[in-house]
Amino acid sequence: MWADRFGLPPEVLSGLAFLRRGRMIWAFSGQPPDLPCETVGLRIMSLRESPWKPTTNALQLWGRQATRNAIHLEEEETRRYVAGETQELKAEVEDGYVVVLYQGEVLGCGLYARGRLISQLPKERRMDEGGQEECGCDMG
Amino acid sequence: MAAQVVGMQHLERYRDMIPDFDEFLQILATPLPLTVRVNLLKTTANRLKEHLDRAGIGYSELRWYPYGLRLEMDRPGRMLEHLMGHIYPQEEMSMVPVAVLSPRPGESVLDICAAPGSKTTQISMHMENRGLAVANEPSAARIVPLRANCERMGALNVAVTKFDGRHFPRYQFDRVLVDAPCSSQGMARKDLKVLDRYSVKRSLDLHRLQVEILHRAISLVRPGGVVVYSTCTYAPEENEAVVARVLDRARLEDVALSGLSGSPGLEEWEGTDYGGELKRCARYYPHQNNTGGFFVAKLIKT
Ligand SMILES: C[S@@+](CC[C@H](N)C(=O)[O-])C[C@H]1O[C@@H](n2cnc3c(N)ncnc32)[C@H](O)[C@@H]1O
Numbered sequence: 054m055w056a057d058r059f060g061l062p063p064e065v066l067s068g069l070a071f072l073r074r075g076r077m078i079w080a081f082s083g084q085p086p087d088l089p090c091e092t093v094g095l096r097i098m099s100l101r102e103s104p105w106k107p108t109t110n111a112l113q114l115w116g117r118q119a120t121r122n123a124i125h126l127e128e129e130e131t132r133r134y135v136a137g138e139t140q141e142l143k144a145e146v147e148d149g150y151v152v153v154l155y156q157g158e159v160l161g162c163g164l165y166a167r168g169r170l171i172s173q174l175p176k177e178r179r180m181d182e183g184g185q186e187e188c189g190c191d192m193g
Numbered sequence: 194m195a196a197q198v199v200g201m202q203h204l205e206r207y208r209d210m211i212p213d214f215d216e217f218l219q220i221l222a223t224p225l226p227l228t229v230r231v232n233l234l235k236t237t238a239n240r241l242k243e244h245l246d247r248a249g250i251g252y253s254e255l256r257w258y259p260y261g262l263r264l265e266m267d268r269p270g271r272m273l274e275h276l277m278g279h280i281y282p283q284e285e286m287s288m289v290p291v292a293v294l295s296p297r298p299g300e301s302v303l304d305i306c307a308a309p310g311s312k313t314t315q316i317s318m319h320m321e322n323r324g325l326a327v328a329n330e331p332s333a334a335r336i337v338p339l340r341a342n343c344e345r346m347g348a349l350n351v352a353v354t355k356f357d358g359r360h361f362p363r364y365q366f367d368r369v370l371v372d373a374p375c376s377s378q379g380m381a382r383k384d385l386k387v388l389d390r391y392s393v394k395r396s397l398d399l400h401r402l403q404v405e406i407l408h409r410a411i412s413l414v415r416p417g418g419v420v421v422y423s424t425c426t427y428a429p430e431e432n433e434a435v436v437a438r439v440l441d442r443a444r445l446e447d448v449a450l451s452g453l454s455g456s457p458g459l460e461e462w463e464g465t466d467y468g469g470e471l472k473r474c475a476r477y478y479p480h481q482n483n484t485g486g487f488f489v490a491k492l493i494k495t
Contacts, residue, residue, distance in 0.1 A: 082322050082349040088362060091353040095344050113235060113278055114347040158277055178276055
């Protein structure tokens with residue numbers, strides 16, 4: 054899907070191991086260790102949806118190299134996207150999941166259908182929620 | 194507030210240990226500068242600076258570390274760069290242990306006390322996402338933010354495990370980081386209440402746990418491999434006294450980062466002799482670099 058839908062160069066994914074766990078695909082850059090692990094690598098795709106849905110984190114890592122199905126937003130459109138909204142938008146893309154960018158940097162995933170861009174940004178990443186701050190070593 | 198005065202009194206025992214003690218006390222009442230680490234897995238320092246310039250956010254570089262920036266703003270969590278995983282809010286001193294550990298691409302590295310992942314994600318970045326970084330954390334609740342942070346930063350080489358560090362299963366790593374659970378006195382500028390919770394007994398209890406984790410870490414590294422032991426507290430019981438206990442299995446190397454002022458580790462404290470090698474450790478006090486407080490030791494397994 055990464056090459057077909059987004060036209061990513063194959064080198065981007067070469068050397069990665071892909072693991073399926075439940076309905077998620079994980080990517081790991083090496084040989085998984087011979088240890089009991091909670092998780093290994095990064096979730097890159099969900100098989101729960103049809104078509105399969107790329108994760109925000111994977112698109113943020115690779116999406117700048119997308120050569121198709123990418124939408125570049127303006128400032129006000131970005132504000133709406135990061136707030137999790139749906140907006141009317143004309144774009145030269147096929148319906149389905151798209152890479153969403155602002156000022157050349159990847160914001161995340163969007164669903165484009167019938168002239169509308171539906172933000173797929175997970176709730177905890179939306180801008181009005183703030184973000185995780187570092188919580189150092191608080192053992193109290 | 195009365196409670197804070199009580200907390201401050203727990204620091205009196207360090208009056209002769211900390212240089213310019215009154216300056217030290219004074220700076221604790223001032224807020225920490227905001228620092229972030231640039232996530233090279235997703236951006237470059239130049240790209241990030243361009244966006245900061247465009248957004249009119251002031252910044253300055255750290256003198257000793259190329260991947261950290263001080264930002265002139267106070268809510269980094271609300272920046273697009275945070276949402277995109279291009280920055281990781283991290284206290285300046287908290288960037289020191291991984292800089293000392295200096296992991297390289299392709300190696301195998303263990304972060305044995307990993308949550309919430311500031312240092313794991315920094316390790317993964319130094320490794321350029323290649324090789325193996327194991328992030329271990331026994332607390333289920335703390336694994337949640339650990340995983341989220343690793344994924345937000347785009348770490349492809351991190352495996353998360355959930356062991357008590359003292360019983361981490363047999364394996365051989367090139368480098369191990371022990372960023373130990375501690376009494377956190379060095380975090381006082383973030384939250385003065387950490388000082389109220391302090392007691393020497395607490396340090397002594399933590400000492401026992403810290404020694405056991407550090408011993409296990411040394412067993413898990415190959416001969417010649419590096420173990421970095423760090424805490425964000427001043428208590429010698431949790432610092433030099435812990436490191437002194439493993440010197441039959443590892444030797445100390447100097448921790449010296451040019452551009453950063455620090456004090457040498459203590460050779461003795463309240464009549465206990467830790468040995469001359471201990472001065473190779475580094476103590477960083479808030480008033481020396483306008484940061485939090487940290488202790489760092491670099492050990493080579495013999
Ligand atoms: C100082 S914090 C680590 C901070 C982390 N390295 C970072 O930079 O984000 C110490 C961690 O050690 C964990 N811990 C507590 N007991 C432990 C044990 N027996 N073995 C390993 N880790 C332990 C705590 O749950 C806590 O998350």
